[in-house]
Amino acid sequence: MGKGEHTRLAILDAALAQASECGFESLTIGSLAERAGLSKSGLFAHFGSREELQIAAIGVAAERFVETVFRPALKAPRGLPRLQALFDHWLAWTESSGLAHGCPMQAAAVEFDDRPGPVRDAVVGHYRHLDRETGRAVRIAVLEGHLRSDLDVEQFVFELLGIVFSYYHHARLLCAEDATKRARAAFERLIAHAAVQPS
Amino acid sequence: MGKGEHTRLAILDAALAQASECGFESLTIGSLAERAGLSKSGLFAHFGSREELQIAAIGVAAERFVETVFRPALKAPRGLPRLQALFDHWLAWTESSGLAHGCPMQAAAVEFDDRPGPVRDAVVGHYRHLDRETGRAVRIAVLEGHLRSDLDVEQFVFELLGIVFSYYHHARLLCAEDATKRARAAFERLIAHAAVQPS
């Protein structure tokens, strides 16, 4: 790995931290250069444009999400345990990956949901991937016999995402102490409804 | 009403439209002045600072939300019907109030959830109010005998908010056609679980 590659990663690391705090729109060349200890032009040369920088930052955010949330969950047994692990890692992923200030992907989702362009496309791509992979995990739980076979998987994923969003909201904005507890309770209810023989 | 008051409202109207598209951080004096048909300094004089402008914009966003979502719901019968009306208006409120590009309050929530200051305080205040009022509506449904008396109201509100967030996400970012259908199904499930005699 050349030296350029290394600093590029360092830049993106700083970019992720910044985006976690203040969103991707706050990723300015100047402030990021200062944070990364480079000159503006030196940093700029790595990406060629601010937009490319934002796209790259979203890319590593997505990548890190997968590695922090999905990959570890694969170590859990197929089916319900894996789904539970997925959810647990999801709730804690920003902390466990050093992004102390909220999920950058969610920030990007809200920032760009109405601004067509390559940045938005990147965000959409990530979330579609997320939906797909989550659905896959749910389907495995169905195949394993942990969840009922007539389960509406898309609906399950829709509601699961809602729980995570509400968790982020209560934990970060409202600083609610019981956000984790509420999220887990909601998840339990979701699972209970999807389990075989819903009482 | 003096003329100043009138233009001030017009400015905030334009501000809301802009914030709905690109967030509150995109509320710059210059661009907003152009949109409102004023000079930069003429607009600036109405608020004294950009921050005050942002706070004022969040104020009218919250106000409009209450008037579009909560007030009309009061016309529905107390209890479950009112809760259903509340939810329906909530899903459609950005369109029905002319904000064609997403809920500005949610945008503000994500933008400022990690940036202490008066703007954040305003956002937090609104959402606390929202939680409280929604809880009140749920409690009424309990009193009316439509929902079970041992219902965890806070939990109910937590999950309801999650449904709305997931709806926004799928409808706006992913442009999912079935977002409304999914949201309603999730709501139905939430109600069913909270209803008396959960099957």
Added chain:
DNA sequence: GCTTTAATAGTACGACCGTTCGTTTTATTT
């Protein structure tokens, strides 16, 4: 209609924006 006050315009400012360019320093290769 005149005076007073409120509302808007105009201009200027320093700071920062993304970007370009030429130069200099640092790595890599031969």
Added chain:
DNA sequence: AAATAAAACGAACGGTCGTACTATTAAAGC
């Protein structure tokens, strides 16, 4: 060690940012 390529720098550009002033216009009160 010399030659070449990669990487970082520093200065500058045109623009826009928020904000501070003063001047000008429109409204309000008498």
